[in-house]
Amino acid sequence: MNVSKKEYEVMVKKASPNSRLAANCARAFVVGGAICAFGQMLYAIFGALGASRDMQGMLVAVTLIFLAALVTGLGKYDDLVKFAGAGASVPITGFANAVAAPAIEFKKEGYIMGVGAKMFLIAGPVIVYGTLASMVVGLIYYFVR
């Protein structure tokens, strides 16, 4: 091969089209904002129905998770993320999708080694490092306070 790996890297970079950054950001902003606004609307509705402040937050989370899992089951959430990117994967609905999708996919391998073992295939790292990060923040808070 008369092209070095370094030279080839430059050729590949030139030949590879970039992601559409501006369009992706705009879509993420609109859809992510819409999901959050919807959450805020639910928050107000639960408040009007007489839920306490603590209860309101929990009910919003539960409702959004339920809806995202349902939409995942209907096969539409991946289309939404394809359109909106981080706008649909960063909110709590994206987390629900990350748990529901492997649960559906690996059901074929049974409820123990399939659903049970693989359900947190994608969400697992988020939980592990989310817990770790909260511990670190907690420690800092304890000493700095």
Added chain:
Amino acid sequence: MLKRYGGQTVLFTKPVGIMAAASVVGPKEGEGPLGTQFDRVEKDPMFGAESWEKAESEFVKTAADVAVKKSGAVMDDFEYIIAGDLLNQSTGSIFGLRDTKRPYLGIFGACSAMGEGMSLGAMLVDGGFASKVLCLASSHFCSAEKQFRFPLEFGAQRPQTSTWTVTGAAAVALGSIASGPAVMGCTTGKMVDMGVKDAHNMGAAMAGAAADTIAAHFVDTGRSPDYYDAIITGDLGYVGQELLLQLMKKKGHDITHKHRDCGIEIFDKDTQDTHSGGSGCACSGVVFAAHFLEKIKRGDINKVLFVPTGALMSPTSVQQGESIPGIAHGVVIENV
């Protein structure tokens, strides 16, 4: 007489006939530009099975049945079946061919499986070890996503350099024919590692191998691109094609007007959202069987260098930071 030419090529003294070929694809491929040319378009990507893996096996089984039927022979006439796919332990091929009760050779060459299978099959026939060999290659978008990337319903954006795994299976029946397309020889590819680590840019990972094999073929045989009516790669896609053409020019061959890529032919990137093109073992197989082989039969093109390409990687190798070696196997097909 030694049939070996140069470092990587064999040329047969007697052409090995392509008795028949079959292509069975999924719905998305059926909606593509070649939709009407496939033997069968299955509307249900699950193919009536319970899982993506079982569905892929159904595609394999159906392609085998169609090819055998078109060849005018019966399954028991085939002395060998050679098959390859992308799934762990060749799940697609094995369970699709389990009931054939024929001597089976399972191969892995990633998406180059059709080229590897046809090369080995033609050598078996030319060597006098078999009179009929059935070669198969398969892939399934959903089983490939599940194994190599994410569960199907998990939301993620695909980079523009990524390719779309073709759902389907192809089968080529090799044996003797009176006239028509035949395998004249093959150039077996070396693994070529260009240092690409991006599993979403497999065209770039494979272009070096394709260029290496095509150039080796010219060196070994003393031929030039002018000898061929078309040089057809497997699944380089738009990114890989651009890189291949550049690499070939650096090697002193301009194949711009001869080059076709099955991954580019199978989907319409503007309407089907497939980004850089199609990929998977089935990609080169079904496009060759349904499209290019028919063109050769009609005499539109007569001499073809068919070069299925593969990216030799696994999720584990990528996660462990390995770069992706490419491979490409050249098969010479001519009208006799």
